[in-house]
Amino acid sequence: MREVLLVAAKDLRIELRSRVLLYQVAPFAVATLVLLGFALDADRSALRNFSPGLFWVAVLLTALLAAQRSVAVEHAGRAADALLLSATSPARIFAGKALALAAQLAALEALLGVAIVVLYDARVEHFGLAVASAAAATVGIAAAGTLYGVLAAPLGVRETLLPVLLLPVFAPVLIGATRAFGDALGTAAVNGWAWFGLLGLFALVYAVFGALAYGPLLEAET
Amino acid sequence: MESAVWLRDAVCCRGGFPALAGVDLDVATGEILLLRGPNGAGKTTLLRLLAGLASLDDGRGTVLGCDLRSDRRALRPQVGLLGHDLMLYEDLSVVENLRFFAALAGASEAESQAALDRLEVAPRLGDVSLRRLSAGQRKRVAAAALAVRRPRLWLLDEPHAGLDESGRGAVNRLVRDAAGSGATVVLASHEAPAAAEVATRTVELVGGIIPGPTGAAAPPPVEVRDA
Numbered sequence: 001m002r003e004v005l006l007v008a009a010k011d012l013r014i015e016l017r018s019r020v021l022l023y024q025v026a027p028f029a030v031a032t033l034v035l036l037g038f039a040l041d042a043d044r045s046a047l048r049n050f051s052p053g054l055f056w057v058a059v060l061l062t063a064l065l066a067a068q069r070s071v072a073v074e075h076a077g078r079a080a081d082a083l084l085l086s087a088t089s090p091a092r093i094f095a096g097k098a099l100a101l102a103a104q105l106a107a108l109e110a111l112l113g114v115a116i117v118v119l120y121d122a123r124v125e126h127f128g129l130a131v132a133s134a135a136a137a138t139v140g141i142a143a144a145g146t147l148y149g150v151l152a153a154p155l156g157v158r159e160t161l162l163p164v165l166l167l168p169v170f171a172p173v174l175i176g177a178t179r180a181f182g183d184a185l186g187t188a189a190v191n192g193w194a195w196f197g198l199l200g201l202f203a204l205v206y207a208v209f210g211a212l213a214y215g216p217l218l219e220a221e222t
Numbered sequence: 223m224e225s226a227v228w229l230r231d232a233v234c235c236r237g238g239f240p241a242l243a244g245v246d247l248d249v250a251t252g253e254i255l256l257l258r259g260p261n262g263a264g265k266t267t268l269l270r271l272l273a274g275l276a277s278l279d280d281g282r283g284t285v286l287g288c289d290l291r292s293d294r295r296a297l298r299p300q301v302g303l304l305g306h307d308l309m310l311y312e313d314l315s316v317v318e319n320l321r322f323f324a325a326l327a328g329a330s331e332a333e334s335q336a337a338l339d340r341l342e343v344a345p346r347l348g349d350v351s352l353r354r355l356s357a358g359q360r361k362r363v364a365a366a367a368l369a370v371r372r373p374r375l376w377l378l379d380e381p382h383a384g385l386d387e388s389g390r391g392a393v394n395r396l397v398r399d400a401a402g403s404g405a406t407v408v409l410a411s412h413e414a415p416a417a418a419e420v421a422t423r424t425v426e427l428v429g430g431i432i433p434g435p436t437g438a439a440a441p442p443p444v445e446v447r448d449a
Contacts, residue, residue, distance in 0.1 A: 073311060
């Protein structure tokens with residue numbers, strides 16, 4: 001666990017120092033929400049009804065940037081080689097990087113949550129469901145983003161390939177999280193907890209698969 | 223003397239091209255071997271092979287008793303590599319980089335500070351991010367990050383490049399201390415005078431092979447003989 005926290009703390013410290021998340025990714029996330037609002041050209045009640053889907057589209061687009069960034073810090077200067085030369089197991093490196101990515105996404109989701117309340121007049125009716133489904137979705141997105149990031153890392157076309165790989169993988173999260181948020185925000189008459197279950201399963205599958213596959217993929221990067 | 227590195231007919235391909243085309247090499251424990259050769263001779267690939275970061279595509283080899291085909295994961299934590307890429311984090315400060323790699327290696331903060339002192343990295347640079355340092359200072363920090371891991375095999379790729387005279391001296395002291403404490407050092411360098419100052423033996427790598435005698439008189443390591 002100590003090594004997982006060391007890797008996660010290192011990634012978060014890098015974001016704190018570089019401020020890429022604050023000055024580039026966060027403004028992109030909010031701008032996406034604003035533009036989606038313009039595109040729909042709708043009144044506030046329509047925006048409120050669409051707010052769960054628009055929120056998660058913005059989260060997933062933002063997650064692409066954050067996942068790219070998480071890979072890039074290891075790729076620059078071949079820092080990933082230094083991790084391979086340490087005694088740390090690849091599964092722990094994966095867990096640490098996914099944990100850091102999840103923490104960054106959680107911060108961005110909090111920002112976007114405030115934004116949909118202000119811009120779209122969204123109202124949270126079931127706070128527990130909203131938090132639980134966001135947490136499950138975030139873990140799944142972070143695990144899948146970390147895994148596919150290292151898969152695309154050795155290829156020279158990483159920046160364009162990663163979105164192509166990740167967006168289809170994110171589709172179940174988009175569907176499940178939108179339904180769960182629809183229930184939590186009172187915009188859809190569905191059983192949100194059932195969709196939370198799907199998000200939890202997605203997170204579990206990618207956490208386990210990532211822990212197993214990260215090592216061989218990191219080796220391939222060398 | 224015990225063999226730290228034992229290679230026979232080692233072939234290593236990079237992108238389909240045989241960067242090493244049948245290398246025979248023995249390096250005894252405690253030896254400081256200087257690897258010379260023109261650009262593209264395969265020096266960097268050889269160092270990455272010895273670090274367990276590149277795969278052995280043909281031939282046989284053991285490093286620190288670990289088979290290069292089947293045991294690379296066990297080998298890596300015992301090896302330190304200083305390459306062209308410094309394998310550090312540009313956005314972290316000098317001290318943050320050292321603390322991170324020291325913590326992964328189980329070394330203390332005092333040890334990471336001692337490593338910086340040995341490489342004569344000025345204390346005022348401790349909180350400066352790596353990307354703001356000169357090439358020479360970055361190289362010193364990378365060497366300190368390697369030293370703090372206390373590897374049994376030091377693999378240094380152009381360790382003197384970009385360093386001033388005091389930096390070259392600091393690296394040479396580090397190399398001598400490492401060998402003095404029982405570690406083995408393989409360094410590839412074009413800086414002949416600085417590298418020859420510390421090397422106990424020199425071999426030439428040309429076109430992916432080491433022509434002539436390689437000091438390969440040593441018998442295979444026990445684990446190879448028994449295989």
